[in-house]
Amino acid sequence: MKKKWKDMEQTLRAAESAEPPAGQKERILARAAALPQDTAAAPAASSRRRRTAYWKLASAFAVFAVILSASVAHFGGKAMTNEADISLTDRTSGELYATYADTTGGLPLATGAVDYTKAEACESYACDAPSEKDAMGMDGAAAEGGAPVGLPAQNQQLAAGLLTAGEWCDNDDFAFFQSVLNHNDWYPYQEVYSLSIHDRLAVTVSDGQGAPVQNAAVTLNDAQGSALYSAVTDHAGRAYLFALSEEAAQAAVSVAVSGPDGASVTESVPDGADSLAVTLGSAGSKPQILDLMFVIDSTGSMSDELYYLQNELNDVIQTVAADHPEMQIRLSVNFYRDEGDAYVVLPFDFTDDIAAGLKALAAQFADGGGDYPEAVDSALANALNGHDWSDGSVKLLYLVLDAPPHSEDEAVVSRIGELIPAFAAEGIRVIPVASSGVDTETEFFLRNLAALTGGTYTFLTNDSGIGGDHLEPTIGEYAVRPLNELLIEITNRYCG
Template sequence: MRVSLLQIALVASQQAGLLTAGDVDDNLNFDFYLGYNDRTHEGIEDQEANFVAPDLSDRILVKVQDSTGAHFPCADVTANAADTTATLSAGTNGLLYLFPTFDGLASAALTLTAVPPGGCSGQCVAASGQATGGGDEVTLVIAGASAEPPQALDVVFVIDTTGSMGDELSYLQKELSSVFDRVKEDNPQASIRIGLVLYRDHGDAYVTRTFGLSNSISDRAADLDKQNADGGGDFPEAMLEGMEAGMEMDWRAGNTARVMFVVADAPPKPGTYSKTIQAAKTARSKGIVVLGLAASGVDGTAEYLMRLFAAVTGGRHLFLTDDSGIGNSHQEPKIQCYQVTRLDSLLVRVLKSQLVGERVEASDGEIIREVGRQERGVCIIDITTTTTTTAAAVTTDATATDGATTAGSTTESAASTTGAATTGAGGTVVMDEVPDGVDISPSTGFSDESEMFAAGCPGIGGSLFGIVLVLTKALG
């Protein structure tokens, strides 16, 4: 998209470090994500002939550990179903999200094996296990080998540099070196390389411009400083070509954290959606985590695709917010909880998380604003209930908190249930499904309960990987 030179000049004069952003890990809130996906993909299919939205509903979670229970970073996992095979890399947290249909496997009944990155040697014994279907969680234990955190980090920024991206480009030019200095400070042993892919549109001065992976952060920062935002003209841009150029980088294999940021405010060209998803699938096959960074003016199609890229590669979706007051208005995605911090702090936390293999959370002092409530990326929704129990009926008055709305009362026969529940200390109840008639939609763009719970409130079942629904009960 085009903007005026005056706007770009004003953006360039702004102070660094002031852009604000939030993020969501859709794999930690997967049932909500499936509901969002189901509501959105039909509109995407209407935009492109023969586009078929990927089916991610048969997800299987694989956890790879060593014999001490430590997560095994970047382990190679092979899944077999009938005559079909997929070999993929676990994340630096030892987790791999398998999507049998998306991965081209014949079924979700899988035989699984796992070895350290690069294979077994010495006393190492490959792990093996079985998955019986979608929704399974399988732990694979590699014996005779010790899990070690990655000592290498490869990062590629794929950046839309058309005219409307002036504020984001200016920000990255000012903050890039500082972000990596802070990552290096806490991880002095890590070998860090950075690469750049700049993309615009067909007919512009260039479609893609590439600067390969280098261990000189200052060199790549200088390369970025020489760039400007220009061109575009229409809304969609050459995101496909940008991502494909990113895939062609000289990524390191083995026990390496591999991250690709896609920084954009517009979707790819119509007719290239399926190919762009294929680019994300290529990233998945290379063990590259894709993190979208949605800039000002991003629309629903771009959000859908960028969240899909992150979901299938084990990444997160990042998005700019209006809290800084800088740049154009930013569309915040339909998610049930998130924290807003400075963007530079979020980028540092995300990169540190990839190196240490676990989430690095924002400190209280970093949080500018919070929508809903979360615990380590898992959204928590609190509902205070007053329940009166008789032999004939159960009457519940529910009042939702943390940004949710009052639901009113529901009355049921004692013979029926409103979802299985587990009561914890202090009257805390973790529900397997949302009570009928209870509207717990926080003020994040959801219009009603049906939007948030289109897929049903997820079952908890002792798993960390779901939405936690907490009720505080006062029994009358």
């Protein structure tokens, strides 16, 4: 058995390092580039089926090319070089420390990582290759950081645009969202999370010329002037104020708006109103900073897609930075697992050194976990309170995950109930990226999180043929797009 494992390991490594036959890679990329990118003009169901077939055909061509090349190289007697044997698991502690050490251009660990030192991080990454006994870890992840069997090793370069995704913004069709929330399949989760949206007021803030006012603070108040809910206007001058109880819905009487230049106004809320237009004297200055944060589930169940996601997010970050030379881009990448794992939250400070941020992104691997829920609440608490968000910036938080928080724990539920309105008040828009394995409870949680913070819901789809099965969300028609293109478009949209 050991010999068989060794032979299989060498064959897989040969496949990772081998080049496809001449011209094959270009033909595959050409086929992929020719795939339709917009389903809006065709019926969604048939369009989605065609796209699934195209993606799977392209994926099949790619897999065939790599396997054929590996077979020629391996069975044709080609000697494997030392370079071909190098993989993520062969890196030394010194090499990994260089990724994080401040003196070599890496990123310092952020607030909240006190229980996970740099030395421990290096030790976690510098592991031996998996043995026959422990080759597979929790939820299909390779033990102690090795690449999951059947997936690309982390030293194998992949093109971005392989994962497919869709988007749905519940604030754009709030009546539909309310009907979903009250459906029999969803309604029980309102009690589970002590989270119930009783009413919503959509506020639009503009200047005297009708231009949207971005980054205006908007607060829903009761008759005594006490705040019931607060939010910050987006690129279109919109902010969404929610009543999370029947008492709050009945008590709301006014909206106070304060612009980025200090101008302020208070408007009464008409009875039964679900929207309100407010005019300020001036729009103020446009934000010059983008605070871009990624919070990523790195437990074992993410092993089927994590490396692909790292490649996609790498492309998103670099493209957004290139698209906005006029803005200062501050990047923070953070990872989380669960209680009892090597770390619960592994955060990195905001930095304008994009290259250092990308190194931190690429260094992580999937491991740990155990039960289905994960420490989502700890990750969100660190994201809000453990980082130095800029004043007057565009604030986006992409939450990449495949499992819900520990909703069976009342303390966790209470914590989440405090975090969500706090994100909204700070103008931090949470944009979930739902991965394979997400269930109805997780969808409920993520869509509420996105709506209540002024974000939007995104989700991976089966069209790419990558990873496990993806839950079809309870939404209307949507377009299937490459994930990287979708996240770039969303980020640019919020930047204005």
